[in-house]
Amino acid sequence: MTETRHPLLGALRDAVGSAHVLTAADTDLTAYEQDWRRRHRGRALAVVRPGTPQEVAAVVRACAAHGTPIVPQGGNTGLVVGGVPDGSGTQVVLSLQRLNRVRALDADNLTLTLDAGCVLQVAQQAAEAAGLWLPLSLAAEGSCTIGGNLATNAGGTQVLRFGNARDLCLGLEVVTADGRIWNGLRGLRKDNTGYDLRHLFIGSEGTLGIITGAVLKLYPHPAAQLTAWASVPGLDAAVALLALAQRHLGPGLTGFEVMNRFALSLVRRHFPALHIPLADEAPYAVLLELSDSEDEAHARARLEATLADAIERACASDAVVAANLAQARTLWHIRESIPLAQAEEGLNVKHDISLPVSRIPAFCAEAEAALQAAVPGVRLVNFGHLGDGNLHFNVQCPEGADGPAFLRQYEGRLNALVYDLVQRHGGSISAEHGIGSLKAATLPRYQDPVALDLMRAIKRALDPAGLLNPGRVLADNALP
Template sequence: MTATSANSSAQLLQGLRAIVGDKACMEAADDMQPFTTDYRKLYHGKALAVVLPATTQQVSEVMALCFRHGVPVVPQGGNTSLMGGAVPDAAGDAVVLNLRRMNQVQEIDVVNDTMTLSAGVTLQAARAAAQEAGRLFPLRIGSEGSCQIGGNLSTNAGGTAVLRYGNMRDLTLGIEAVLPDGRIYSSLRGLRKDNTGYDLKQLFIGSEGTLGIITAAVLKLMPLPGATAAAWIAVRDPHAAVELLTEAKRVAGQAVTAFELISGPALTLVLESMPQLSAPLPETHDWMVLIELTSGGDAEGLDAMLMGILEQGLERGLVTDAAIAASLADTRAFWQLREEISDAQTRTGGSIKCDISIPLSKIADFIAEASAQVLALAPDARMVIYGHMGDGNVHFNPLRPKDMAAAEFLAQNYARVSHAVDGLATRQNGSISAEHGIGVAKRDDLLECKSPVELELMWQIKRALDPGNLLNPGKVLPGAKGLV
């Protein structure tokens, strides 16, 4: 480091401390380590500093300062990314801007059915605040205790209730975001109709912090469900699951809130990882479904719908066994088994993350063909397949054999298995990222699944908003020749 660059860094750090305070500006490597390592401990970076602003104005001042110094900034929420999208690279020249101090629920409007909150509010806190006001914020994902609203927006999170309520794009009416030069964009108006030109908020939703730092949002609220019915169902195969979903939508319509597919190895992994949990059914099954129906309050009618769906499934040979939740505790137990699948993989290590979206009409054939291709490449892999079949999203996660080290399995198989699964999804008009984002892990794969026109347009938007490539550089956009 030259004397000039060292002096510039010292001036930057002094300026950051002046903005956020000494305690909210970290410079020691040990202090910064939790912010420079990703959730799965697969991506490790370095940072010049970690700052924790408490207000949008502080974010604006930090961005303006870094912009003047030409210093890159990595926005970070709960750091729960599975794609390495929320940590810096190894260069050590970036500032990590973590939003966890911006955790205020600013307003709940029960007449307009909206909630305005800062980006650092955890999803769990947002759902609790809505429920306290007699409303539902319907986004549900397993990491809700640690993931933050800003991160949910920046990855366009989906989760288990997309079938009924949609993903974050569908649940958002307005956002506030700080641009790379420190300017503040705001559409925090809570309007359901606003046709005054381009819908700029959609540029930031799903952009993984590469265009601006989302600092607040206005989100839609829904009525609290008065009744819930759920069942854990063994199905013949994924084709039968698709037919059962069709029947469920015919019988129950929009009351079908969630329809989750779970493979036998996925459930086995959870039960081995958490032996205090119990399987809902007495026998093991290759394929299962967790279905949930909700309504405004007619519990008997909802139970009758669920029974009708199961009876039709049994008559048609789609369903081989089922456990019906007799209480809210049963429903929660079913959901715990489903939601623990991701963490069970993380604890075990050696999971190849493929987050696929496929047209529902093709999803069963995709699962069969992708499984055959993976087992030809890695014959002993455990096929942990699960996800939101109701909206065509499958988490296709081949896992290391029990007798093989995680690092060895990933080194031998990650690239070729991921390439095979993603390639098949692309050929079937699917997506290689349904809800996890792109980050670093899938960045270069966009060269194979996006057209040159799409990539060029993405880069044009990036250049327009971030000409210095200072916001989350190296994420999402592949640095292909002729595009940068």
């Protein structure tokens, strides 16, 4: 039976209209079948693009009737292979991209209600148009969707003050595995009427239900935002600088990013036009952001006083506050160029880890020593959201070595080395990227066994047939 004649296809066309059921016979499906980092190319039975929550529910019922697995997909920008089909050609990709209406903005309640397929930037702009602020920001914001952000509990650069994506969400609309619609689109700050289903679906990576709509929190715009750059002598000093900045600035501290010297050297090598400030070759640099509710002069005085205190206490060796918006953008641009510079430099082994902030210096010292012992000459690109305890702790092959060979030979071993140490320091092997397929087999080594059993019980309860994004989060063998 060719794909185009699969009996499910007729039901899908009835559900959403034939223009919105794509198969390889008529369309190039690469954009739906390949993941963002191009680590995996799958093959879909079909790609279905429903335009309403009701159509999503109809697609789910049709797939359930045929026992066909569903892979929900937003902007397909995930980093852990969680939103593309496997290679079997038996899975339906359910793309949320046509479900992209901004439904309502309530300025007095500071809430924005929208379809799950809205691109994050569109949501940011909707808030902006009302003079308000949606403080969710991440590299993929031009193409990732709100539904994907919530399904993976995305992080980004504003977590220090506003939390992860889950913390910005007040309400959800979800299509369940049996094709019903839960209307939980409440815009309430307090609601203790039963189990918190919202937080259960958020971060479940499409394995428990399909998010079709959400209510997000908005905030008044800060009157001024300022960015500063500080050189710090080590991670102990960076942790001390964080505590000092939190004392001085309180909730005004909205960004605290750290970058090691090697990460910045890669930016310098591959993007020479970017001017990195304070070229004093300190072991680490920190980017600080202050959001102030008064005005720029006030913000500048506070930030300068904070940095002066930091230098006096030797948490920083030098520091500079961006003089204007263009300079501030450049500082953020340097920080955001690290992943690209790293890709230019060649293949590397990535780790998106989190730790108690207090354990970061000891963890990094131990991990660097262990990595050098395991692979002499290996180079560490260490950067991330220190304020959240989240590091992108990436291992680049020794200078001049063969990247692919390095990955083949060492990826598994280096992962185990880093994750074992993360575990010993009370950390997490996935801070903000999720589990997807990429870490599903690894998760059981590091997650509490009781927690895994509880998760399996929940999966069986909410998706007894195991048709929602199978193999993600919990590996297939954990399912009935």
